[in-house]
Amino acid sequence: MARMKFLCDAERCIECNACVTACKNENEVPWGINRRRVVTINDGKPGERSISVACMHCSDAPCMAVCPVDVFYQTDEGVVLHSKDLCIGCGYCFYACPFGAPQFPQVGNFGSRGKMDKCTFCAGGPETDKSDVEFKKYGRNRLAEGKLPLCAEMCSTKALLAGDGDVVSDIYRERVVSRGFGSGAWGWGRAYPGQGA
Amino acid sequence: MPGRDNANPGRFWSQRVLMRVSICALGALLLLSRPLWRGAEFEARAEESDAAVTASAAKPDAPKDASAPGGQGDLSLRGHGGPVHSIKLNSAKTRALTGSFDYSMMLWDLSARPPKQIRRFDKHDGWVKAVALHRDGRRALSAGGGDVWLWDLATGEALYRFKGHKAEISALALSPDGKWAASASSDRTVRLWNLETRRAGPVLKGHKGPVNAVAFSADGKTVFTAGYDGTIRSWASAGGAFKRILYRHGFGINAMARLPGKKDLLVFGALDGRALVIDARTGERVHRFKALQGPFLAIALQEKPGLLALSGFEKKGGDIVGFIHVFRLGDWAPIEEYENPRGPIWAMDFGAIGATIYYGGKDDRVTVWQVSPRKEFETIAGPMPRRFEVNGTADQGELQFVRKCSLCHTLTSDGGNRAGPTLYRLFGRRAGTLPGYPYSDTLKNADIIWSAETIELLFGLGPSHYLPGTKMPLQKISDPKKREALIAYLKTASDAKSEDSSRKSDETGKDSSKEQ
Numbered sequence: 001m002a003r004m005k006f007l008c009d010a011e012r013c014i015e016c017n018a019c020v021t022a023c024k025n026e027n028e029v030p031w032g033i034n035r036r037r038v039v040t041i042n043d044g045k046p047g048e049r050s051i052s053v054a055c056m057h058c059s060d061a062p063c064m065a066v067c068p069v070d071v072f073y074q075t076d077e078g079v080v081l082h083s084k085d086l087c088i089g090c091g092y093c094f095y096a097c098p099f100g101a102p103q104f105p106q107v108g109n110f111g112s113r114g115k116m117d118k119c120t121f122c123a124g125g126p127e128t129d130k131s132d133v134e135f136k137k138y139g140r141n142r143l144a145e146g147k148l149p150l151c152a153e154m155c156s157t158k159a160l161l162a163g164d165g166d167v168v169s170d171i172y173r174e175r176v177v178s179r180g181f182g183s184g185a186w187g188w189g190r191a192y193p194g195q196g197a
Numbered sequence: 198m199p200g201r202d203n204a205n206p207g208r209f210w211s212q213r214v215l216m217r218v219s220i221c222a223l224g225a226l227l228l229l230s231r232p233l234w235r236g237a238e239f240e241a242r243a244e245e246s247d248a249a250v251t252a253s254a255a256k257p258d259a260p261k262d263a264s265a266p267g268g269q270g271d272l273s274l275r276g277h278g279g280p281v282h283s284i285k286l287n288s289a290k291t292r293a294l295t296g297s298f299d300y301s302m303m304l305w306d307l308s309a310r311p312p313k314q315i316r317r318f319d320k321h322d323g324w325v326k327a328v329a330l331h332r333d334g335r336r337a338l339s340a341g342g343g344d345v346w347l348w349d350l351a352t353g354e355a356l357y358r359f360k361g362h363k364a365e366i367s368a369l370a371l372s373p374d375g376k377w378a379a380s381a382s383s384d385r386t387v388r389l390w391n392l393e394t395r396r397a398g399p400v401l402k403g404h405k406g407p408v409n410a411v412a413f414s415a416d417g418k419t420v421f422t423a424g425y426d427g428t429i430r431s432w433a434s435a436g437g438a439f440k441r442i443l444y445r446h447g448f449g450i451n452a453m454a455r456l457p458g459k460k461d462l463l464v465f466g467a468l469d470g471r472a473l474v475i476d477a478r479t480g481e482r483v484h485r486f487k488a489l490q491g492p493f494l495a496i497a498l499q500e501k502p503g504l505l506a507l508s509g510f511e512k513k514g515g516d517i518v519g520f521i522h523v524f525r526l527g528d529w530a531p532i533e534e535y536e537n538p539r540g541p542i543w544a545m546d547f548g549a550i551g552a553t554i555y556y557g558g559k560d561d562r563v564t565v566w567q568v569s570p571r572k573e574f575e576t577i578a579g580p581m582p583r584r585f586e587v588n589g590t591a592d593q594g595e596l597q598f599v600r601k602c603s604l605c606h607t608l609t610s611d612g613g614n615r616a617g618p619t620l621y622r623l624f625g626r627r628a629g630t631l632p633g634y635p636y637s638d639t640l641k642n643a644d645i646i647w648s649a650e651t652i653e654l655l656f657g658l659g660p661s662h663y664l665p666g667t668k669m670p671l672q673k674i675s676d677p678k679k680r681e682a683l684i685a686y687l688k689t690a691s692d693a694k695s696e697d698s699s700r701k702s703d704e705t706g707k708d709s710s711k712e713q
Contacts, residue, residue, distance in 0.1 A: 041447075062491060065517040066510065066541055068280055068298075068559055069585050069604060086600055088670050090298070090324065091365070091383070094407070095451050096492050096510075096541075098468045100425065104364075104383065115671060133675055190469075193490075 002164035003078040004121055004143075006152070007172055008052045010186050011179070012159035015040055015050040019151035019160050023054070026122070026150040027139025033103045035119040036151055049186075052151070052160045054119035055080060055101035056191035063093035063102060071116075077143070078165075079121040084137050087115045098190055121162070122149040165192070271311045272548075274555070274563035276303060278615035279604065281557030283328045284544045293546070293555060294337055295563055296325030298604070300616040300668070302339040304350055307548065316353050317614070319635050321346065322668050324616075327369040329378070331392075338378055340366035345380050345390055359390045361397055368410045372417040377434065379420055383407035387422050389437060399437020403430060410453035414461050414477065421477060423450040423465055431477065443480040446471070451493055451509075456526060457500040464505060466493020472507050474529070484529045486522075497554065499547035503527060506554055510541035519558055521545065523568055535566050594686025597679055601672055608690045617669065623647050623691040628664075639666030649684050656680050 015038050023029065023036045036054035041047075057080045064072035064080065071086040072093075093102040093116060105114040124141030127134035134141060142149060152162035161168045172185055274281075279298030286293045286307070293305040293312075301319040305312050323342020330337050336356065339346045343366060345359040364384035371378055377398065378390045387408050389398030406425030413420055413434065420437075423429045427447045431440040448469035456462040461477040470489035475482055491511035498505055503526035510519045519537035524530060537558060545556035554566045566572065585604045598608075605617035612619040618634040626647050629640035643664060645651050655663050657680060659673035674680045 060512045060515075062510075062512070065512060069600065085672070085674060088604065088672075092541075092543075094425070095409075095468070095494060098448060098470075098492070100406075100449060100468075127675075 001076050002166070004057060004123075004163065005078070005165035005168055005188075005192065006054065006056055006121075006149075007161045007168045007185050007188065009159045009161070009172065009175065010049040010051050011175075011181075012157045013038070013050040013052055014157055014159070016156065018154045018156060019052045022150045022154040023119070026142075027120075028135075029117070029139065030105060032105055033117050035101075035103065035117065037100075051186045052155075053099055053101075053187070054151070055097075055121070056099050056187055057119075057121055058191040059193065062096040062098070066092045066096040068092060073126070075123065077123075079123045079143070081120055081123060081125055081138075082116065082118070083126050084115045084117075085126075089114050089116065091116075099187060119149075122147070272307075272553070272565040274303070274305050274312050274314075275561075276314045276317070276614060277301070277561045277563075278613045279324075279561055280543070280559050281561070281563050282324065282326045282543050284546045284555050284557055284563055285328050285330050286546045286548055286555065287330055287334060290548045290550060292330075293548075293563070294328040294330055294339075295557065296328040296339055297557075297561070298324050298616065299561075299614055300341065301325060301614065302328055302337070302341075302346075302348070304337070316350070318346070318348055318353060318355075320355055322637065323365060326365065326367055327380075329369040329371050331371060332375045336392075338369050338371070340369055340380060342366070343382065343384075345369065345378060345388075347378075347392060347395075357395045359388075359395075359397065361388050361400070362386070364407075367407065370411045370413055370420075372413045372434065373415065374417055377413075377417070379411045379413065381408035381411040381422060381424070385424075387411050387420065387432075389420070389434065399432075401430075401432045401437050401439070403439050404428065406449065409449070409451050410465070412453060412455040412463065414455065415459045419461075419477070421453065421455065421463055423453040425449040427467070429453065429463065429465065429475070441480075443477055444473075444475050444482075446473075452496045454496045454498055456505070457498060457503075464496060464498075464507075466496060466507050466509065468492045470509075470511075486524070486529070489520075491520075494541060495544050495556075497545045497547050498526075499551040502551055504532065504547065504551045505529075506545060506547065508542035508545050508556065517541065519556075521554060521556065521566065523554075533568050533571055535568075537564075592682070592686060593679060594682035594684070595690070597674065597683040598686055598690070601674070602683075605670075608687075620687060620691045624649075624688060637666055637668045639664050640668075649688070652684050652687065653680055656683070 017038050020034060020036050029035055036052060038050055038052050040050045057078055061080045068090060069086050069088055071082045072080060074080050101118045103117045120138050122140055122142035124134045125138035129144040130141050149162045152160045161171060274295060277297040277299050281295050281297045283296035291308050293307055294302060296302045300321045301317050302325050303317050304315040306315050321341025325339050325341050327340040335350055337348045337350050343362040343364055346355055347357040349356055362382040362384050364382055366380045366382045368381040376393055378392055379387055381387045385404050385407060387401040391398050404424045404426050408422050408424040410423040418434050420432045420434050421429060427449055428442050429444040430442050433440060446467055448467045450465050450467045453463055453465035456464055462474055462483060463477050464474045466472040470491055472486040472493050473482055474484040489511055491509050493507050493509040495508045505524045505526050506521050508521045510517055517540050519540050519542040521535040521542055523532040525532055540559045542556045542558050545554050548555050552569045554568055555563050557563050585600060605615050607613045607615060607619045608621060610621045618631040624647055628643045628645040628647060629636040656674040660667050660669040661671055
């Protein structure tokens with residue numbers, strides 16, 4: 001079974017935000033929530049780098065560890081998903097995730113956060129695969145359709161890669177060899193400790 | 198330095214025997230090295246300020262046995278009906294305020310053995326994620342959901358409810374003169390509130406994400422805020438004008454506090470496992486603590502003898518281990534470390550002039566760790582996993598209850614101080630009528646009798662649609678079969694005759710059987 005991973009090559013990202021738009025459109029993510037965002041470091045200065053960030057579907061996901069009501073689960077492919085039925089909107093995952101993945105719609109009653117929403121690696125949720133209920137709650141289940149996340153599919157420079165971790169790291173390794181330097185695989189060390197690109 | 202060997206990950210957890218031996222040795226070392234950080238001022242000073250709350254209180258003794266529930270040596274604060282998220286002690290360490298997921302704040306007498314609950318403040322509409330004790334010792338603030346509540350501690354009266362935030366409040370701060378309160382919210386703003394005129398003050402807008410921490414400068418003229426956008430910002434207290442971004446950390450900042458003294462040094466802990474001290478006047482870094490693999494979650498300070506504690510969690514060998522690291526203020530020397538096998542530590546405060554730390558995690562209670570002399574690691578009594586973490590059960594209805602309802606409701610005659618009313622004898626009860634429970638106006642005025650049909654509607658439509666204005670969180674069960682199973686389970690389990698059996702799947706931590 002493949003182990004699904006994201007990799008953003010900071011040497012290639014041009015901050016076009018197509019991944020952000022693709023995600024919002026494909027999953028019909030509600031207003032106020034961005035499952036994916038592009039972060040630019042040293043904006044306008046020498047050494048500027050942009051990174052597309054969403055849930056990294058960590059090997060030892062801190063969100064899973066910290067949730068008081070145990071809403072998270074990891075699929076056989078390593079994708080970290082959660083049940084919105086169980087989520088109480090406490091925000092504990094929000095304090096734990098180093099990638100800023102958990103999002104809250106701020107529509108809960110009495111100032112609660114509402115149900116947590118995050119990137120699903122386009123793999124839906126606990127509902128029946130490709131059902132209407134699953135789509136409404138979690139967005140498109142592209143993995144069940146035999147496809148990969150649309151954010152990576154749409155990336156014009158192929159900075160954002162998604163898929164089998166072995167394939168992704170092979171592609172990245174070839175790039176590093178070809179261009180003679182690396183260091184662009186932001187977040188891999190933290191998300192997948194001991195499994196460097 | 199005592200305790201530092203414990204910082205080596207892996208060895209502590211995977212080799213329990215080695216750990217115990219090394220901790221014993223370290224404990225002995227600490228005893229020998231006590232003069233290094235325990236000066237004359239370390240001795241308890243019960244006469245310190247807060248006269249109003251210390252008048253009748255005795256100096257707390259060192260804990261004897263924190264693991265014996267209900268015993269004389271048990272210093273744990275037991276009584277909340279949900280995990281504890283905020284803890285504040287008065288400076289004499291005789292009183293504690295705690296805020297919990299159970300929608301309440303509690304006031305405790307720490308000089309009693311075991312500590313005694315003085316009062317429960319249960320009017321909040323949401324989780325109490327922050328509490329603050331006013332310098333006059335008579336008033337307190339709590340953040341319940343999106344509102345700030347001002348309380349009279351002696352009478353339990355809600356003096357005022359400050360409304361304005363559009364989302365939950367994560368942190369509270371009081372100005373040094375006690376006239377202003379500041380609340381940081383996940384609506385990306387910080388609001389100032391005048392406690393004398395009881396009017397809303399300036400709204401500090403600018404953070405690009407939820408604001409997680411707030412503090413006043415030593416002179417009260419500046420407000421410092423920190424949040425998910427990874428920035429620490431400064432604002433003028435008068436008028437609320439934005440001054441500047443003091444520090445850009447990049448990763449979200451979970452906790453921040455101003456250190457004692459007039460220098461306006463800020464300590465903060467972030468999502469990326471880094472904690473730093475910065476000078477708020479210059480924005481320059483003063484000290485960087487050793488980076489960890491998990492996030493920092495809470496900060497506690499003890500002015501005398503000058504201690505700083507940072508808490509959070511790390512993953513070690515497949516387990517989630519909460520930690521508390523204690524440092525000496527000034528030279529930042531590590532003093533002690535503590536690991537909590539029961540998970541992250543979300544809130545803490547120093548007790549007994551730095552000798553103990555009261556902390557809250559996943560449990561419904563506040564636990565006490567004896568910092569000095571260091572208490573050996575011991576198993577803490579209590580059911581794990583918690584009642585709401587169970588996955589496997591043959592009964593689908595019971596599973597629905599345990600995972601979705603039991604965080605806030607019991608099935609027994611004792612409501613267990615949980616956020617919601619007990620479901621004991623639910624069927625046939627008119628909504629909003631259980632004596633003693635602080636219902637929302639919606640429930641008080643609802644013309645509903647609880648039955649299979651009305652419960653079906655509640656979870657089919659969702660509480661916020663079926664009963665707009667209810668305090669109940671957004672819980673919807675979209676699968677009709679699961680709703681049916683839950684209702685069938687509740688019919689049996691909420692019945693008086695089955696109280697004994699339902700108790701098994703509904704740990705309340707109490708055996709009270711008061712009738713309601």
